[in-house]
Amino acid sequence: MPSLGRLHLITDTRPGYDPLTVVRAALGVAGPELVVQVRVSDDATDRETYDLARRVRELCTPAGATCLVNDRLHVALAVGAAGGHVGADDLPVAAARRVLGPDAVLGATAREPVTATRAVAAGASYLGVGPCHATTTKDGLPPPIGPAGVRAVAGAVPVPVVAIGGVTAATVPALRAAGAYGVAVVGALSTATDPARATAELLRALGC
Numbered sequence: 001m002p003s004l005g006r007l008h009l010i011t012d013t014r015p016g017y018d019p020l021t022v023v024r025a026a027l028g029v030a031g032p033e034l035v036v037q038v039r040v041s042d043d044a045t046d047r048e049t050y051d052l053a054r055r056v057r058e059l060c061t062p063a064g065a066t067c068l069v070n071d072r073l074h075v076a077l078a079v080g081a082a083g084g085h086v087g088a089d090d091l092p093v094a095a096a097r098r099v100l101g102p103d104a105v106l107g108a109t110a111r112e113p114v115t116a117t118r119a120v121a122a123g124a125s126y127l128g129v130g131p132c133h134a135t136t137t138k139d140g141l142p143p144p145i146g147p148a149g150v151r152a153v154a155g156a157v158p159v160p161v162v163a164i165g166g167v168t169a170a171t172v173p174a175l176r177a178a179g180a181y182g183v184a185v186v187g188a189l190s191t192a193t194d195p196a197r198a199t200a201e202l203l204r205a206l207g208c
């Protein structure tokens, strides 16, 4: 399994946002340190998801970056992505591992040590842990767990913990100090006036 990048960019496909422009800008700065997770709205068709994921994968490969697909593992396989990410409403982690195979990168969402330990036992190779802070990007999430919640999960598992939810360059140091291996962001890059500069700031905060 390739080593995992520390900066995870999750695509923002809300109306008015341009995910490929942000991906190109971030790749130019972060290269192999970038993981791009293709995430679309629930009402996107598989064909739309495939078309976006194929283009992201084609951008990631020459840059040495990792392309993952959220939820839709058949799309991950179809575009030759490195793997996928699943949460509570998606395929169970063990089933996802069977779909993707033993060498794929497989992320799972876990908010507390018990679910984190179970996810790793079932085959997760990294964990997405959050929401760390308040976010306007996704509705219906539980209250933020903060760096203390990240610390609890990171101390319970041997795999990389990727902190998510309201992450900015300013909040990265406390998350890293709590044991986060890396961070996943949507808005910190998709709403930035200069996504390349915002990428550089996140990488600096991560110590990359």
Ligand SMILES: Cc1ncc(COP(=O)(O)OP(=O)(O)O)c(N)n1
Pocket: 008, 037, 039, 070, 071, 085, 086, 087, 088, 089, 090, 107, 108, 109, 127, 128, 129, 162, 164, 184
């Ligand atoms: C890195 C990372 N962590 C958590 C999530 C959330 O996944 P999930 O709980 O399945 O929710 P959706 O993203 O599918 O709405 C993630 N995508 N990435």
Ligand SMILES: Cc1nc(C(=O)O)sc1CCOP(=O)(O)O
Pocket: 010, 109, 129, 130, 131, 132, 134, 135, 136, 137, 138, 141, 164, 165, 166, 167, 184, 185, 186, 187, 188
């Ligand atoms: C997709 C997602 N999942 C989360 C979780 O906690 O499981 S938070 C989140 C959205 C993260 O967006 P932003 O970086 O703009 O806060």
Ligand SMILES: [Mg+2]
Pocket: 070, 071, 085, 086, 087, 088, 089, 090
């Ligand atoms: Mg999901």
